[in-house]
Amino acid sequence: MSRLQQRLEHCAAEGRAALIPYLTGGDPEPAATPALMHALVEGGADILELGVPFTDPMADGPTIQLACERALAAGTTVTHVLDAVRAFRERDADTPVVLMGYLNPMIRSSAERFCADAADAGVDGVLAVDLTVEEADTLQPALQAQGLDCIFLLAPTTSPERARRMSETGSGYLYYVSLKGVTGSAALDAQAVADKLASLREVVTLPLAVGFGIRDAADAEKVAASADGVVVGSALVELIAKAGRGDDTLPATLRDAAAKLRQGVEAARARR
Amino acid sequence: MSDAPSATDPAPRPGHFGPYGGSFVAETLIGPLQELEQAWRELWGDAKFRSELDADLAHYVGRPSPLYHAERLSRECGGAQIYLKREDLNHTGAHKINNTVGQALLAQHMGKTRIIAETGAGQHGVASATVAARLGLKCVVYMGETDIARQQPNVYRMRLLGAEVVAVKSGTRTLKDAMNEALRDWVTNVDDTFYIIGTCAGPAPYPEMVRELQSVIGRETREQSLEMMGRLPDALVACVGGGSNAIGMFHPFIDDREVRLIGVEAGGDGVETGRHAASLVAGRPGILHGNRTYLLQDDYGQIQGTHSVSAGLDYPGVGPEHAWLKDCGRAEYVAVTDAEAMEGFHALTRSEGILCALETAHAVAHAMKLAQTMRPEQSVVLNLSGRGDKDLYSIAEREGWSL
Numbered sequence: 194m195s196r197l198q199q200r201l202e203h204c205a206a207e208g209r210a211a212l213i214p215y216l217t218g219g220d221p222e223p224a225a226t227p228a229l230m231h232a233l234v235e236g237g238a239d240i241l242e243l244g245v246p247f248t249d250p251m252a253d254g255p256t257i258q259l260a261c262e263r264a265l266a267a268g269t270t271v272t273h274v275l276d277a278v279r280a281f282r283e284r285d286a287d288t289p290v291v292l293m294g295y296l297n298p299m300i301r302s303s304a305e306r307f308c309a310d311a312a313d314a315g316v317d318g319v320l321a322v323d324l325t326v327e328e329a330d331t332l333q334p335a336l337q338a339q340g341l342d343c344i345f346l347l348a349p350t351t352s353p354e355r356a357r358r359m360s361e362t363g364s365g366y367l368y369y370v371s372l373k374g375v376t377g378s379a380a381l382d383a384q385a386v387a388d389k390l391a392s393l394r395e396v397v398t399l400p401l402a403v404g405f406g407i408r409d410a411a412d413a414e415k416v417a418a419s420a421d422g423v424v425v426g427s428a429l430v431e432l433i434a435k436a437g438r439g440d441d442t443l444p445a446t447l448r449d450a451a452a453k454l455r456q457g458v459e460a461a462r463a464r465r
Numbered sequence: 466m467s468d469a470p471s472a473t474d475p476a477p478r479p480g481h482f483g484p485y486g487g488s489f490v491a492e493t494l495i496g497p498l499q500e501l502e503q504a505w506r507e508l509w510g511d512a513k514f515r516s517e518l519d520a521d522l523a524h525y526v527g528r529p530s531p532l533y534h535a536e537r538l539s540r541e542c543g544g545a546q547i548y549l550k551r552e553d554l555n556h557t558g559a560h561k562i563n564n565t566v567g568q569a570l571l572a573q574h575m576g577k578t579r580i581i582a583e584t585g586a587g588q589h590g591v592a593s594a595t596v597a598a599r600l601g602l603k604c605v606v607y608m609g610e611t612d613i614a615r616q617q618p619n620v621y622r623m624r625l626l627g628a629e630v631v632a633v634k635s636g637t638r639t640l641k642d643a644m645n646e647a648l649r650d651w652v653t654n655v656d657d658t659f660y661i662i663g664t665c666a667g668p669a670p671y672p673e674m675v676r677e678l679q680s681v682i683g684r685e686t687r688e689q690s691l692e693m694m695g696r697l698p699d700a701l702v703a704c705v706g707g708g709s710n711a712i713g714m715f716h717p718f719i720d721d722r723e724v725r726l727i728g729v730e731a732g733g734d735g736v737e738t739g740r741h742a743a744s745l746v747a748g749r750p751g752i753l754h755g756n757r758t759y760l761l762q763d764d765y766g767q768i769q770g771t772h773s774v775s776a777g778l779d780y781p782g783v784g785p786e787h788a789w790l791k792d793c794g795r796a797e798y799v800a801v802t803d804a805e806a807m808e809g810f811h812a813l814t815r816s817e818g819i820l821c822a823l824e825t826a827h828a829v830a831h832a833m834k835l836a837q838t839m840r841p842e843q844s845v846v847l848n849l850s851g852r853g854d855k856d857l858y859s860i861a862e863r864e865g866w867s868l
Contacts, residue, residue, distance in 0.1 A: 247768075251754070255635075262635075297762065297768070323490055323755070325489065331489075350492075351495070352496065370493060374653040375652060378653070
């Protein structure tokens with residue numbers, strides 16, 4: 194059983210959703226990333242999603258676009274992101290780390306090379322936003338060969354047939370995009386999400402994490418009542434943007450923000 | 466028929482061109498893309514839709530566009546006969562309208578009420594705003610801030626036509642960023658919105674759909690060549706940014722192996738300087754904007770900024786079918802610098818009285834070079850993809866005139 198599966202089962206056994214914070218690797222600079230990852234775990238993160246910056250993040254809203262721009266301006270490459278995971282693993286062998294990003298930087302040398310390096314650094318899974326299940330061959334076999342999970346996105350527009358196919362092709366969890374839009378949008382409809390998750394569970398077997406538009410503990414609580422995982426990205430990235438480079442208080446800020454989100458997730462236990 | 470296998474592709478997968486093309490998009494767009502593909506296949510095979518489209522092309526766009534023998538230019542070059550396929554004479558002044566008329570008609574049949582488009586030079590934006598005005602559809606055009614500054618006449622035209630022009634301030638603030646922003650809009654407004662992509666790139670079915678809509682250029686060229694010269698041309702030359710005018714010209718000739726197909730990319734300050742937009746000449750395969758194709762990218766897979774005097778060619782990718790035509794050797798791709806394109810622009814203007822777009826000027830420059838290496842009984846057809854009115858301000862500024 195993979196580290197990711199184990200963690201999700203552990204959370205399920207506790208009767209709650211997993212808290213999955215996102216931050217862009219190398220934002221505001223590559224050296225800062227391991228400390229921020231630790232801070233999120235101290236605050237209560239169960240799984241971490243670490244963004245691989247890209248010049249053209251077409252599914253992301255302004256917050257994560259700017260995070261990518263900051264990371265790239267600081268010289269961040271895929272190698273830096275993997276080095277951050279490697280550094281994080283020196284002190285944390287348990288928290289699963291999922292890389293999230295776009296295919297082009299991941300397959301630049303080759304999918305095989307990237308997956309081997311990611312596995313070596315201690316990565317657990319990869320979510321490529323522009324990897325559709327029809328094109329899964331671009332990355333999924335290389336991930337599988339390294340024992341890494343291939344995580345697909347589900348959307349409100351996904352048909353049941355495709356959801357089933359993703360559940361069969363992917364592993365770890367499926368990431369349900371809670372709204373039609375880009376990351377950081379503010380149009381969360383928790384009831385619609387709960388209804389959609391219920392219908393998805395009829396065709397998929399993998400755990401369902403939910404992201405896009407979850408901004409605070411109250412949102413996290415609403416979504417955690419029906420989801421297996423709650424992803425929070427832009428709201429945390431905004432804190433990094435506000436702090437900028439060289440702010441020593443940023444890890445504490447992120448830890449506190451994660452702790453509040455975790456409270457939201459815990460509060461939902463009673464409603465499950 | 467649109468999905469007939471090309472002779473160059475032994476085992477075509479739908480939506481792919483050899484290893485290129487495909488659908489690499491955020492999941493939310495897959496449903497709308499499937500809906501689009503289904504509507505496109507139905508309507509493209511529907512005689513009533515096709516006659517509706519043909520009527521628009523004839524009476525609104527002004528097709529067929531003439532094939533013109535540029536005798537003075539040919540004499541000055543002293544080699545092959547140069548013919549111009551006059552897409553600049555279309556309504557709105559470029560080949561772009563062939564595509565937007567078709568896609569807007571499709572949008573209307575699908576019940577979509579809102580059109581979005583990306584634009585570089587503004588020609589596709591104008592062509593989209595034009596058809597939206599005519600069909601009474603709301604229209605939003607995304608345009609990089611840098612391009613807005615250098616294509617003011619087209620920005621004003623779009624606004625006159627009732628379109629909202631949104632300045633894109635992310636990334637390099639040019640065409641690729643406009644396309645990112647249009648994709649973000651589409652993912653947010655999928656229910657009522659039709660995204661008219663202006664070139665033969667993007668996720669399937671766009672590359673094939675845009676090719677089919679632009680292939681009217683090549684079909685007419687074929688007929689007109691046989692009529693005027695009694696034979697097919699020896700070479701076709703067209704500029705390539707995303708490559709829609711070129712693929713439209715080339716596609717009906719792909720099985721005519723004796724016809725050379727030559728695409729001309731923007732060499733900017735020279736390919737060796739790194740300041741250019743020649744994705745096929747100097748790029749490497751990768752994935753951007755929904756398809757696998759040649760891209761200008763760094764060693765880490767980040768997309769590089771491009772440079773060209775012409776906003777319409779200033780794009781780090783290229784249509785996936787061109788990537789495949791390059792790999793299998795059916796088409797050749799070359800780069801022409803800003804300075805050479807300017808010379809081509811002036812040569813055509815003075816010898817034939819035709820002011821072409823700066824994008825087109827790249828093809829003019831190469832066609833002139835090529836003609837000189839050929840015999841007078843041979844012929845080159847140059848796709849005169851657009852007129853130059855939109856570029857007068859930037860040409861004047863470049864050459865020290867104040868308008």
